[in-house]
Amino acid sequence: MKKILLASTSTLFGQSYLEYLLPELAGFFSHTGTITFIPYARPGGISHEDYTELVTTAFAKIDKRVVGLHSFGDPREGIAQAEALFTGGGNTFLLVQQLHNLDLMQPLKEKINEGTPYLGTSAGSNIAGPSMKTTNDMPIVHPPSFETLGVVGFNLNPHYLDPDPNSTHKGETRETRIREFHQQDKTPVIGLREGDYILIHGQEATLKGVGTARIFEAGKSPYESRQIPF
Template sequence: MRLLLLSNSTAPGHGYLDHAREEIADFLAGARRLAFVPYAGADHDGYTAQVSRALTPLGVEVTGVHAGPDPAEAVAAADAVFVGGGNSFRLLTALHRHGLVEAIRTRVAAGAGYMGSSAGTNMACPTLRTTNDMPIVQPPTFAALGLVPFQINPHYLDAAPDSSHMGETRAQRIAEFHQENDVPVLGLREGTWLRADDARLTLGGVAAGAVLFERGSAPVELRPGTELTRLLTTTALFDAADR
């Protein structure tokens, strides 16, 4: 299984996907046809054009799965699949509506690379439950692609000690998740990503790294280069509502 899961698609001072360009180029090496899933956004044509401008120079032909009569067929014909960011509730709803959950699972199991950013990274998890988004639509289920057996929180933010914000911090929200579910949650800070090649999982990106939350344990700071392969053997125990 080959995965590249980005916390974010745009970093301050960089163009779209530029902060991870070298990693993306390496990940997509050898791929000629890329199926882009634009359903997390509202303007599917515009979103696909943005991705095409960023990735075509890397030697891949980008096709929006929405452009043809059968999105699942577009995925089946691709060497790699990229699921972009936006609203994860809207995205998951569309994946189920268009038959893409099983189509993407099948294609990735057959060797195609899966790249996600933000909401697309959420989709690689067993469920939607650690997204940051508002539920602007109602998906038929919170169950997502399950390409990895643990949860990810993209755009992870540390609490600012001088902030006047009185709501829950991101760490507190993840602690609430662990009151009901026993599965690791990886908080990916901006500019970081996960790379899986076959049975090896590694953290990459900026020095800020990530934070690993596990039920009953203190959060663990992780730096780029950390191998996280053990997370691929996680047994995910969720509340029964997701099943």
């Protein structure tokens, strides 16, 4: 049975890394001693080692050990051995490029579908859906494919921002961009705001956090909901 937690962000304003999620993560990883961390999104270009150290410090607060996937000579073996998995945020294009280039997308998908607990934040949440096409990130590299894990039946737009009615900015809103996506692709999209996350057990998906999600379905008006209907 799939066990997945997809968060919009790793860090809320004024808090330390993963702080707001730690109470949930203590239960989510209750049967796990070691979490295998996938650091390939590299926020700000930091090293795999520094990113893994940041994650290690956070998980030590709930008595969990962390091992970076980059430390394995064969990262496919690292996936195979994992008790639990966490993919952090950063640049989704870079993350997806690395997962495809290292031939990790399929083994990672199989591992999650087998029931290995999976945590994603931001870019790590983006890759749970069928494609990365609703990311907010800049294309700093060119992945061989935009296809991602498809372990859930919807795409995400993490860090979702509502249009500001008082703004004089005339550029496209997030809602406009997602409508453009739906002219080409019918995959549902969840606009996930900061502080909110989706918890998936088997076929049941539950929104948790402080608010509602913005739900986008092709051919329908977007709507607010605390239910994830997919």
